[in-house]
Each structure stands twice: as C-alpha cells, then as structure tokens.
Amino acid sequence: MPDRLFLFDIDGTLLYTGGAGSKAMEQAFADLFSISNGFGQISFSGRTDTAILKDVLRFHSIDSLDSALVRLKELYLQLLPQALPQNQGYLLPGIEELLRSLQQAPNAILGLATGNLREGALLKLRHYGIDGYFRDGGFGDDFEDRSMVVKVAIERLAPDGEAVIVIGDTPLDIAAGKANGAYAVAVATGRHSPDDLSAAGADMVFVDFSAWQNATATLLSLG
Numbered sequence: 001m002p003d004r005l006f007l008f009d010i011d012g013t014l015l016y017t018g019g020a021g022s023k024a025m026e027q028a029f030a031d032l033f034s035i036s037n038g039f040g041q042i043s044f045s046g047r048t049d050t051a052i053l054k055d056v057l058r059f060h061s062i063d064s065l066d067s068a069l070v071r072l073k074e075l076y077l078q079l080l081p082q083a084l085p086q087n088q089g090y091l092l093p094g095i096e097e098l099l100r101s102l103q104q105a106p107n108a109i110l111g112l113a114t115g116n117l118r119e120g121a122l123l124k125l126r127h128y129g130i131d132g133y134f135r136d137g138g139f140g141d142d143f144e145d146r147s148m149v150v151k152v153a154i155e156r157l158a159p160d161g162e163a164v165i166v167i168g169d170t171p172l173d174i175a176a177g178k179a180n181g182a183y184a185v186a187v188a189t190g191r192h193s194p195d196d197l198s199a200a201g202a203d204m205v206f207v208d209f210s211a212w213q214n215a216t217a218t219l220l221s222l223g
C-alpha cells in the first residue's frame with residue numbers, strides 16, 4: 001500500500017487547552033500594550049497565530065507592526081508554559097489511541113498542520129503527552145494563510161506525492177486541505193457541528209474519535 005500522510009490540526013482536533021492559548025495571548029498583549037481584553041473582537045477559530053496576532057495589533061492601531069508582532073509572539077511563548085497547567089484542558093476522545101494505532105500502521109506518516117507557532121504547538125502537545133507522535137509539520141510562524149501551512153507540511157513530509165489526509169475541526173482546515181489537493185477529514189470536537197463541516201465541503205466528518213478502531217481503519221483506507 002502507498003504511504004499516506006496524515007496532517008493533524010491541534011486545537012479542537014487533538015486537544016482542548018481550556019483556553020490557555022488565548023489567555024496567554026491576552027496576557028501578553030495586556031503586558032506589552034496596557035490594553036486588557038484586547039482580543040474581544042478577534043476571531044481565533046481555525047486561524048493561524050500570525051493572522052490572529054496581526055489582527056489584534058491592527059485592530060488597536062499599534063505602531064511598528066513587525067517589531068510589535070515579534071515581541072508579542074515572544075511574550076506569548078514565555079507565558080504559555082504557565083497558562084497550560086493553570087487551565088483545565090484535555091485530550092479529545094480517542095485521540096491517544098487513534099494516534100498510537102495510526103503510528104503502528106506501516107504505511108502511515110503522522111504530521112501536523114496547525115495555525116500554532118511551532119514552539120507553541122510543541123508546548124501544547126508536550127503538556128498533554130502526545131508530542132512524540134508527529135514527525136514534523138507546517139506551523140503558523142511564517143504564514144497568515146492556513147493553506148500555505150498545509151503546503152509546507154506536505155513539502156516537508158510527503159515530497160514523493162504520497163496521499164495526504166488533512167484532519168481538522170473548522171471550515172478553514174477543510175479549505176486548506178482542498179486547496180492542496182488533500183482529502184479533508186473533519187471532526188466536530190471544536191466549535192463547529194457535523195452539519196457545518198459537511199456544508200463546508202469535508203470529504204468525511206466524524207463526531208469524535210471515540211470509536212478509534214473504526215476511525216483508524218477508515219482513515220487508512222483513504223487516498
């Protein structure tokens with residue numbers, strides 16, 4: 001069987017941080033610019049960290065956008081390790097079993113396609129004990145556009161044209177997968193319902209991965 005690359009989103013797909021990520025961003029923004037609740041009007045769901053942080057800086061008309069963005073990213077990454085244990089989060093249903101069973105399949109490559117900054121992604125995965133499953137991925141450090149994150153992940157992990165399956169919890173994950181010719185699998189463990197995700201064009205929708213044995217067999221048959 002040909003190799004298959006599985007690219008997982010993190011928040012809402014693998015785990016829920018209890019809001020640790022957004023709280024660490026709020027705190028960093030408040031510490032740097034003395035503005036509290038700065039993200040009130042900013043959308044997080046499915047977006048890259050670079051897009052979210054640029055948005056908040058523009059929304060509040062912060063000068064020197066590029067240097068402000070660098071400082072904001074740095075402070076966010078400093079605050080995230082404390083925010084993770086302070087907020088009650090969890091791995092989503094069946095995730096650890098699904099990752100373990102996919103990893104044991106001889107023709108599966110596991111990677112990430114996430115809007116998180118690389119270091120933020122690793123902090124979250126390490127906190128919940130699943131950092132060892134992923135070979136590499138695409139991250140939100142360099143791109144605002146999620147489809148570029150998926151593109152880079154494919155270049156890094158499937159340079160020989162392997163079938164690619166993108167797994168995420170938002171319409172933006174689905175669009176990013178489709179833009180790269182990947183199979184788009186959605187899981188309704190984030191803020192979007194199965195109907196929303198089907199309407200957004202998902203090739204397949206799971207309510208969650210609690211039936212991980214069936215999900216593993218199904219995922220390994222795609223592509």
Ligand SMILES: [Mg+2]
Pocket residue numbers: 009010011012013046168169170190
């Ligand atoms: Mg997500």
